[in-house]
Amino acid sequence: MQKFSYHTHTVFSDGDNLLEEMLAQAVKLGWEAIGISDHMIIHKDVKSTNYYQKVCRENRPHMAFADFKEAEGFFIRNTEFIRKTAKKYPLKVYIGFEVDYFTYNGWEEEFKNFIGRIDHDYLVSGNHFFLNETGGFIGDISDYKNKEDSDKLGNVDDYIHIHFNTIKKAVQSGLFNFLAHLDYVRKVKAYESDKFKKDCLAVVEALKNSGMGCELSTKGLRKTGDYYPQNNILQALVKEQVPLVISDDAHKTSELGYAFDKAENVLKELGCNSRFVLK
Template identity: 25%
Template sequence: MDMNTLIDMHTHHERCGHAKGTIADYLDAGAKKGLRVMGISDHAPLFAEPEDHPQPGIQMARSHFDGYLDEAQELKERFARQLDVRVGVEADFIPGTEEVYERALEDRRIDYLIGSVHAFGDYHVFRPRTWKGLGRPEELYEHYYATVRAAARSGLFDVLGHIDALKALGPEVDGALDAMVDETLEVIADSGVAVEVNTSGIRKCGEPFPSPAILRRLHEAGVPLTYGSDCHKPDEVAFGWPEIRSMLMDIGVDRLITFEQRQPKSVALE
């Protein structure tokens, strides 16, 4: 890859149970691809559940979280000459659990938090079998976008993850989405939270999360943008970056945002 590869702020590894390779494998891959800043952001434990590891294969166990932050911290130092490593997590946003998450994620080792809507009520964004029993298909999107708005308003997160991910597998609803998306973008812009361009969308449905049209509107509304491959294999680090870079430059984006100790730090897009 080329020198223009800047950052990748959304990466996973084997702790969550569905990604391959160690954190060091991903950092090695990032260093080889010439990344300047790389964020480690595995799936946070389900902190609000009574069990230590309620969903093996989806998130890490709560009892593994401290070891995760320690290892990430250690690798940050080990890789310091090659990469600026930032330590983060991708946390599920679950309405009603805000205080539990706020306490659990208050840790000096954490540079940034990505908040993502995966499950919302009884539904799951990537599991169509959970959508049975829906009345109108629009309802699914209404629940989804209401949860994304609640995530933005919660103030818990630095970045919102894959904000239009339901489009990957969701039912066709034609024009019904416009008003929901409008309202959601307004809430995001008011909240001050950043939004990632997530290229797992390209792997899942041929375009990034969110779509170029939404990204343009976010940028015009002054919402800070960041980029993440959402890699679950080391060779997916920086996935899709060259096309995202030119798309962002077309839109007029000249900086991307990263975070260090929960403070925003922007990087020029060259």
């Protein structure tokens, strides 16, 4: 069974536990490694959004930054702390970030310069927001779960298409090691799997051509009763031999390794023989 997770969160972003608590739990589970992948959300307009107001109310203003300079000090301090703390635990600790990829002019270039100055081992592509066609910030996908909220957007299908396009562009950017929760947008009630199958398969195709990995996330089981991605998309990933990694997307110690045994069985049943591992 897979004895590591590369998709975990601590109090540096929206996790409930300290880094030390997550590392201690990983040791307790007998893991050989863990990757800490707190959120990295940097968008020029984020401070004028409801999302930013929400995270400030929750005392987590460090969830999002409006400029790269401002973010730099925060991330440098945290990575130094992770490297130092990791030495106290008998397991390999990787530093990663779960990055929201944004599509407005200039973001990618700024991001590339920025990430070059931050000590890290890998990057996860995880997209959590609806954007408009030019990459403008619309809102947190979690805030449109109910039908009446998504109705306020007008045509939610258009935003879902843009969302999948953003994921595809992130994959094609070559910036990332693996993709998180491919069909995370499924949590929006108005989402219909059949309608967006083509969009999902376009992401699978992009993954196949990118050399990137993709996660099978047990967070989907906790949140929607099925894995991210759901089975027909997972089948396509296996068929195209996209390297897969099981993730818990743990936001607290009790979620580390959640349902990994079940996920292993799913991969076995599908005949998956290509797994993603950090080297």
